[in-house]
Amino acid sequence: MEKARQFLEKGAASNGADRVSRITFPPHRAHQESSFYEYFILRGVRVDRVQPGSISFSFRVPPRLTDGEGNLARGATASLIDELGAAVINQGSQPMDVSVDMSISYISAAKMNDELEITSRRLGQVGRYFGTNVLIRNKTTGEVVAEGRHSLFRAPATASKM
Secondary structure, eight states, X not given: OXXXXXXXXXXXXXXXXXXXXXXXXXXXXXXXXXXXXXXXXXXXXXXXXXXXXXXXXXXXOOGGGBOTTSBBOHHHHXXXXXXXXXXXXXXXXXXXXXXXXXXEEEOSOOBTXXXXXXXXXXXXXXXXXXXXXXXXXXXXXXXXXXXXXXXEEEOOOOOOOO
């Protein structure tokens, strides 16, 4: 354990981690503003079309969301599916939806600066349980990059105790 601690301490001094550890973010006010995470993932996403049960988005793959090979990182793809799948069932004043399950098929790579078309569809609802489908395509080639099925649960609104 001591060797691991020493290794990490040496690595931290050489790669600037000490500066990163001093970065501070103000506390997030839930339901009032976007979190750092949402801002980081969704910055650059544009809404193209809104129809009942469906939203289409455009997104150019930024360098911050790519892996070492310049492809859209799989974690970034999963985050986009999570956020944009929730967007199609968002009802503003309702409590936040909680992701229950996601199943993602990664079909092809999207490169840095590729323009993507993302379509989020509401599949259905049973009680407070919702299903969505998110399809990500390369806008230029039409090739499917990924497809995700996303299940969400909406917590019941709680009465104020005041």
